[in-house]
Amino acid sequence: MHIHSGVFARSLDEEPEWKRRYREEREKRLHARPEGSEQYRPIKGTISHYLDDPWKGIDEHVREPFHFDATVIIVGGGFAGQLMARNLLDQGIADFRIIEKGADFGGTWYYNRYPGAQCDTESYIYMPMLDLVEYIPTEKYAHGPELFQHARNIGEKLGLYEKTLFRTELKEIHWQQDSGLYTLKTDHGHRIRAQFVIGAAGSLHRPKLPDLPGLESFAGHSFHSSRWDYSYTGGDVSGNLARLQDKRVAIVGTGATAVQIVPHLADWAKKLYVVQRTPSSVGIRANRPTDQEWAKTLAGQWQKPRMVNFNTLLSGGRVSEDLVQDGWTRLRQALLPRKTADTTPEQLAEMRDAADLALMEGGRRRVDEVVKDKATAEALKPWYKTLCKRPCFHDEYLPAFNRPNVHLVDTQGLGVDHLTERGFVVKAKEYEVDCIVFATGFERATTWSHRAGVQVYGSNGKTFSEACKGGMETFQGWTSRGFPNFFIMSAQQSFFTPNNPHASTVQAEHLAYVIKECSKRGIRSVQPTAQAQQEWVDMIVQSSKLRMAFQAECTPGYYNNEGKVNDRIAKDSWYGGRSSDLIAQFEAWKEDGQLKGLELTPNRSSSKSRHDMSRI
Ligand code: NDP
Numbered sequence: 001m002h003i004h005s006g007v008f009a010r011s012l013d014e015e016p017e018w019k020r021r022y023r024e025e026r027e028k029r030l031h032a033r034p035e036g037s038e039q040y041r042p043i044k045g046t047i048s049h050y051l052d053d054p055w056k057g058i059d060e061h062v063r064e065p066f067h068f069d070a071t072v073i074i075v076g077g078g079f080a081g082q083l084m085a086r087n088l089l090d091q092g093i094a095d096f097r098i099i100e101k102g103a104d105f106g107g108t109w110y111y112n113r114y115p116g117a118q119c120d121t122e123s124y125i126y127m128p129m130l131d132l133v134e135y136i137p138t139e140k141y142a143h144g145p146e147l148f149q150h151a152r153n154i155g156e157k158l159g160l161y162e163k164t165l166f167r168t169e170l171k172e173i174h175w176q177q178d179s180g181l182y183t184l185k186t187d188h189g190h191r192i193r194a195q196f197v198i199g200a201a202g203s204l205h206r207p208k209l210p211d212l213p214g215l216e217s218f219a220g221h222s223f224h225s226s227r228w229d230y231s232y233t234g235g236d237v238s239g240n241l242a243r244l245q246d247k248r249v250a251i252v253g254t255g256a257t258a259v260q261i262v263p264h265l266a267d268w269a270k271k272l273y274v275v276q277r278t279p280s281s282v283g284i285r286a287n288r289p290t291d292q293e294w295a296k297t298l299a300g301q302w303q304k305p306r307m308v309n310f311n312t313l314l315s316g317g318r319v320s321e322d323l324v325q326d327g328w329t330r331l332r333q334a335l336l337p338r339k340t341a342d343t344t345p346e347q348l349a350e351m352r353d354a355a356d357l358a359l360m361e362g363g364r365r366r367v368d369e370v371v372k373d374k375a376t377a378e379a380l381k382p383w384y385k386t387l388c389k390r391p392c393f394h395d396e397y398l399p400a401f402n403r404p405n406v407h408l409v410d411t412q413g414l415g416v417d418h419l420t421e422r423g424f425v426v427k428a429k430e431y432e433v434d435c436i437v438f439a440t441g442f443e444r445a446t447t448w449s450h451r452a453g454v455q456v457y458g459s460n461g462k463t464f465s466e467a468c469k470g471g472m473e474t475f476q477g478w479t480s481r482g483f484p485n486f487f488i489m490s491a492q493q494s495f496f497t498p499n500n501p502h503a504s505t506v507q508a509e510h511l512a513y514v515i516k517e518c519s520k521r522g523i524r525s526v527q528p529t530a531q532a533q534q535e536w537v538d539m540i541v542q543s544s545k546l547r548m549a550f551q552a553e554c555t556p557g558y559y560n561n562e563g564k565v566n567d568r569i570a571k572d573s574w575y576g577g578r579s580s581d582l583i584a585q586f587e588a589w590k591e592d593g594q595l596k597g598l599e600l601t602p603n604r605s606s607s608k609s610r611h612d613m614s615r616i
Pocket of ligand 1: 118119120121204210252253254255256257258260275276277278390414415416439440441442556557558
């Protein structure tokens with residue numbers, strides 16, 4: 001007996017039709033790529049050019065290796081590194097340097113200059129330190145150049161240009177027990193000593209490529225989305241890719257990056273193939289210029305409460321007013337079950353399923369409303385739960401498929417099979433193209449050291465990679481036993497919010513507080529006690545379990561380690577409860593003032609080194 005129709009259809013003894021469809025889509029993907037994250041190939045050797053920085057330019061300075069000491073070294077000049085710098089300055093700690101491999105600040109927004117690059121989170125909460133630079137973004141969702149310029153403005157305002165080694169890659173850091181300092185090695189042969197090293201290298205920044213047979217044999221042009229080659233395409237980040245007018249172009253991938261790029265390629269390429277493995281859900285963007293009258297009402301410390309308001313909602317909490325009112329907050333509120341004291345766990349699960357289904361059905365209807373060709377529309381519909389994959393928001397992506405030059409290559413979960421000299425092959429059919437853009441994302445499942453390109457040698461002879469080979473081992477996500485004074489800014493074993501700079505804001509305050517306390521208390525080094533670290537890791541793993549159960553039913557992607565949900569990803573994960581609760585816990589830990597869970601090594605009284613923390 002059927003109790004509903006359409007995707008709701010179910011017979012009493014069967015799983016609902018939508019669940020079956022979600023499961024089948026997931027199994028199709030798992031079957032196609034049983035190797036999980038191993039399907040991606042590290043970019044090195046014959047394909048290392050995919051990492052080349054198109055923006056680096058020529059270094060005009062003579063770069064003799066030099067030596068210097070600093071109290072703090074920050075690895076990475078993106079928003080996280082800049083927030084760290086600001087908080088150090090706020091604490092009166094000016095003896096720091098930033099090491100940045102790019103030629104300027106910006107991190108994500110330095111590298112990702114692909115056409116259409118845009119902030120997916122409201123710019124009034126995403127662009128950090130608006131108070132510092134006294135700036136109001138021009139749009140609700142700012143575009144790449146504005147975000148990049150913002151990072152440059154922060155650099156100017158804080159005097160960070162004088163404190164940063166650009167075009168420099170930190171390679172190794174070695175803890176020296178005797179001196180209580182790290183020695184650092186860069187790719188330029190600099191020798192640096194520092195008391196604290198802070199890894200602010202970003203979480204999704206090391207491009208990844210699928211391990212496709214024939215990758216080297218393709219004779220056309222190709223590049224990764226984060227290394228856009230405008231010398232080939234023409235134009236700039238605003239589009240105008242005029243040199244593609246006589247070109248057949250393929251874009252591989254349909255994630256948040258490709259969704260922003262496709263409309264621009266569609267505008268200019270003679271022929272565009274959008275190669276899809278799993279469709280994204282693409283909600284309404286509704287970008288708009290900043291209302292200047294509203295902007296005039298913003299006074300004082302307005303940004304942080306707005307960030308907190310957004311994060312409370314995104315954490316599953318309730319607020320009296322949704323200040324941001326966008327796709328993210330509407331989505332999260334739609335998923336919040338209206339439970340009562342009598343609601344049973346089974347009813348709660350059903351309510352959650354119903355809310356999720358309604359949301360995804362709405363997204364699938366949007367595809368039907370916009371995309372004219374029925375087969376293409378059908379192929380563009382996502383079949384998984386809302387938060388299984390990164391939700392996207394865009395108003396020009398779906399309409400691009402109505403253009404005669406745009407062809408969706410629906411690989412039905414299989415992905416590209418291989419490349420040839422002339423193009424790419426899907427299901428035994430070869431597509432000849434002049435150019436392939438890999439919008440295939442960034443490493444997530446690899447170790448911190450691999451992603452950051454920095455190996456850390458700690459106090460116990462181990463590297464950080466070895467210490468974390470079974471998953472992260474930290475206290476509060478930022479400090480790890482055996483690696484004194486090496487701190488990390490990351491979501492792993494910490495908290496996650498789609499508004500990444502908010503997380504960095506909290507973490508930077510936290511770390512600057514710890515460093516300042518070390519200075520005040522005459523502490524030479526800190527690391528977690530074995531017990532505190534173990535308890536923290538256990539708490540993270542335990543709290544991740546709910547999400548792991550959810551992720552195990554999701555279609556593969558970087559959110560769920562390409563479908564391999566195991567103990568390691570529970571450890572590498574972030575706190576499974578509300579991020580707002582964990583932020584509150586961090587605040588309480590600071591207020592308590594005891595530096596609980598940390599093992600503190602005092603300064604040697606005889607030490608007259610400039611690294612005596614009383615000097616900072
Ligand atoms: P993703 O990892 O999200 O997407 C990679 C895409 O490549 C997926 O569609 C994937 O398919 C596809 N793919 C991988 N291998 C193959 C293959 N062999 N054949 C065909 N397709 C393949 O990377 P993105 O760069 O799109 O986004 C990464 C993250 O960056 C986002 O999740 C978001 O957090 C962030 N971002 C933020 C933006 C912002 O404005 N703030 C804008 C853009 C990105 P499948 O899904 O099947 O694995």
